[in-house]
Amino acid sequence: ATASTSSQPPNVVIMLMDDMGWGDLGCNGEPNRETPNLDQMAREGLIASSMYTAAPLCSPSYTPQNMVGGIPDDEVLLPELLAQKGYTSGLVGKWHLGHQPQYLPLKHGFDFWFGAPNCHFGPYADLLTPNIPVFLNDSMVGRYYEDFHIDKNNGVSNMTQLFTDAAVEFINREANRGPFFLLWAPDATHAPTYASEKYRGTSRRGRYGEAVRELDAGVGAILDALRAHQVDNNTLVVFTSDNGAALVSKYNGGSNGPFLCGKQTTFEGGMRAPGIFWWPGVIPAGTTTHQVSSENTQPSQPYEEAVAEWCGRRWICSRTAAQLAGVQTPQDRIYDGLALAKSLTHPQLEVQRPVFLYRGNRLMAVRRGPLKIHLWTFSTPTAELQKGINFCPGAEVPNVTTPTPTNHTARPILFNVEVDPGERYPVSHLSRTYKDAIQMLKKVVKEHEEKLVPGEPQLNWCDQAVMHWRPHGCEALKECLPIPQSNPYLCDWPH
Amino acid sequence: ATASTSSQPPNVVIMLMDDMGWGDLGCNGEPNRETPNLDQMAREGLIASSMYTAAPLCSPSYTPQNMVGGIPDDEVLLPELLAQKGYTSGLVGKWHLGHQPQYLPLKHGFDFWFGAPNCHFGPYADLLTPNIPVFLNDSMVGRYYEDFHIDKNNGVSNMTQLFTDAAVEFINREANRGPFFLLWAPDATHAPTYASEKYRGTSRRGRYGEAVRELDAGVGAILDALRAHQVDNNTLVVFTSDNGAALVSKYNGGSNGPFLCGKQTTFEGGMRAPGIFWWPGVIPAGTTTHQVSSENTQPSQPYEEAVAEWCGRRWICSRTAAQLAGVQTPQDRIYDGLALAKSLTHPQLEVQRPVFLYRGNRLMAVRRGPLKIHLWTFSTPTAELQKGINFCPGAEVPNVTTPTPTNHTARPILFNVEVDPGERYPVSHLSRTYKDAIQMLKKVVKEHEEKLVPGEPQLNWCDQAVMHWRPHGCEALKECLPIPQSNPYLCDWPH
Ligand SMILES: [Ca+2]
Numbered sequence A, B: 001a002t003a004s005t006s007s008q009p010p011n012v013v014i015m016l017m018d019d020m021g022w023g024d025l026g027c028n029g030e031p032n033r034e035t036p037n038l039d040q041m042a043r044e045g046l047i048a049s050s051m052y053t054a055a056p057l058c059s060p061s062y063t064p065q066n067m068v069g070g071i072p073d074d075e076v077l078l079p080e081l082l083a084q085k086g087y088t089s090g091l092v093g094k095w096h097l098g099h100q101p102q103y104l105p106l107k108h109g110f111d112f113w114f115g116a117p118n119c120h121f122g123p124y125a126d127l128l129t130p131n132i133p134v135f136l137n138d139s140m141v142g143r144y145y146e147d148f149h150i151d152k153n154n155g156v157s158n159m160t161q162l163f164t165d166a167a168v169e170f171i172n173r174e175a176n177r178g179p180f181f182l183l184w185a186p187d188a189t190h191a192p193t194y195a196s197e198k199y200r201g202t203s204r205r206g207r208y209g210e211a212v213r214e215l216d217a218g219v220g221a222i223l224d225a226l227r228a229h230q231v232d233n234n235t236l237v238v239f240t241s242d243n244g245a246a247l248v249s250k251y252n253g254g255s256n257g258p259f260l261c262g263k264q265t266t267f268e269g270g271m272r273a274p275g276i277f278w279w280p281g282v283i284p285a286g287t288t289t290h291q292v293s294s295e296n297t298q299p300s301q302p303y304e305e306a307v308a309e310w311c312g313r314r315w316i317c318s319r320t321a322a323q324l325a326g327v328q329t330p331q332d333r334i335y336d337g338l339a340l341a342k343s344l345t346h347p348q349l350e351v352q353r354p355v356f357l358y359r360g361n362r363l364m365a366v367r368r369g370p371l372k373i374h375l376w377t378f379s380t381p382t383a384e385l386q387k388g389i390n391f392c393p394g395a396e397v398p399n400v401t402t403p404t405p406t407n408h409t410a411r412p413i414l415f416n417v418e419v420d421p422g423e424r425y426p427v428s429h430l431s432r433t434y435k436d437a438i439q440m441l442k443k444v445v446k447e448h449e450e451k452l453v454p455g456e457p458q459l460n461w462c463d464q465a466v467m468h469w470r471p472h473g474c475e476a477l478k479e480c481l482p483i484p485q486s487n488p489y490l491c492d493w494p495h
């Protein structure tokens, strides 16, 4: 079977992990090998070795509830595209594209949602700010740390189980009713990591590993549901993550394998994401693609941090999945994402194209073919280092892991990340390779910047009044809180 | 089938790579995934995640030809043990246990040898010292860079092909004639790396990757030969390496995956070896063992560098393979290696035992369970760093990657290498874990030192006269050279 000969366009399941690193999967070399379901998924499918996230973090993490902005109405998200072909779309897990009512998933193409608009941060017991709400469709059904508990002391929570059950139930409901799109975005590997009671003490990697094990079991349950309904041969399943592992969390963060640094940086450890594509009978089993690809369809967006994450959550398949579904992407804007359906069935095909790596609004680096070129470098700010915060623990590459944003535009730093995934050995600027790379760089950056239409920044304004005081549904739960006076101010993001 | 019910003891094939890193295998997370045969071998067999080499280097590499010493006659090597049960033993590849006639493989239990006594170093065109000889059994059949060419400019040599052909021919000859033991020790991944013409330009990883690809093809050819003779169900095949990848070689060295530093150091990158065990029908497919194991049977040996390597080349299976063959190991000496045959068939079994990690004569660290305790740390000597030599490029862990041998005996540094394989986050010395670890450490080091019988150092003496001037067989080839006057001197090993 292939996409073109199927009578119905394929279902699409995107499994988007949160802060899970490239190196956390057994099949990507995590030494304890605690992901049997992912490893089997990889054996039965395609490993994408060079998939990049849109930005090295999910969104500013300190005061997300204050954020005024959100996904603009004129952005066309994947579920909106797929609706043209009769897809039913569900989101299970974290949204993170804005939490005011107009930004929520059901306003942007999703037919079903179980999850939270933000990360599962507190305020825990701090009654000055509301806890993050959990939604079922357009209504709050409870709050984290109140109705949906996460034990901060031992990391026990049944949220991953709930998110897995909800995903399986969605598949049970939709499998025989026309095409569906499921975005499964559990956030158990984001600090504070959590896992169900039954996973306590089961991992050689501690609490973080427990979270990974339970997510891996969830992957298995979801694939089993597809098999049980005999739709596995007509479903593309993609497993990836939204940024590299947060090395800053030390024991409680994940692994970026052989790559340099972690979340918050544009080194490979911050940007290279695990990628597994599974579609039995269509994608050849046990294959690898080296296609350099990006999870975002970036240039119509501003490079504010949260917006880049939104690109991550809107995701790559806006082109590839649309192609598979037979939907045209909007013609009134430029997408630099590619439609890569053919790469899934023909892993040896490789389109040479650049991927642009941003930190905030700044173009930091470009990856193309085996080459990665740093225009700017920045690891951990000195002030943070002094507080014990380190995005690059144990790593120190001279002139590369710089503690201040360092401009190399006059002489970019070039790595061949196929022979040097750890970004340790800069290619000599006297070499032919270097000279050719700079020529290529100039050309692709110029094209990129010419096409780029900066969007409206969504992270500039913060306001206590937009926090989750009275989400829709709070009345029935008797969890409404008084809204303070609106007082917008310019947000201050520490990184 | 199990070992105990077979009518004939199993054949044993040990594939011992040279300077290949843990992270060079696709199944261990090398991002380019260029080892399809090893990956398949792992899928059909058992991955050993925590196997340690005897020492972080093969032997002093600068002046190996000068070395007077070699494997003492009273050491009982695996082929000598296996001979008791009628095994025929072959060595294909590098020996490295001494090159004077009395030390060569056929004097120490091997029935067949094709390979060289030393690494494939030059002197290249320097006529002051002889090139390394290649032996067939007890006679030189040519010299490297003369009869067995390695092109230093482009890294082309057919040696891996010759070593693969010789291994396959050995299997073809022995497969139906009683049990055999084959040690396949090609050294293409040791600098200067090489591969056959047909592999040029085939790897995303450059010359080093070409060597890996050809070795991987050799693995496939050897497994195919076992299958063709239908002895795969009665053959244990082990794949490993003699030390971590030589990061000092930069582009031309391999990958240690997520581990710290490389060859020459006792950090995980220097000591953790890839391990795959394959025995269809006996070893369960697709499994992992976390058993901490050591490639050497150390304490009867001095911890001179080359001698530790000899332990590596005598190897692990001296106990496990002997157990499988039903041979008793000598009772007149203490082996601290374990007989681990049961771990192969029952991967969940785990014997808690310490493994001792040495650099030269010094006990540097102890691994037991998830814990690794550094008594001493030492990365690259400052003088070498100044010359651009670096065993830990890009890595800098304060108080850990020390440029001088640093004594931590008073307060050892503790890592949990299951959660922290990169040895980045020392466990607090105020923790319960730390206190318990120190108690355990004291006990196991005391036991180790009490049992240890230091051997006769074999690396102290050097002499120009012992070089390969006139190896046996040189007359027929007309390649005999005049032997200079003997003038023994104390060797000076730079690292
Ligand atoms: Ca994230």
Ligand SMILES: [Ca+2]
Pocket (backbone or CB within 6 Å): B018, B019, B057, B058, B059, B190, B242, B243
């Ligand atoms: Ca070696």
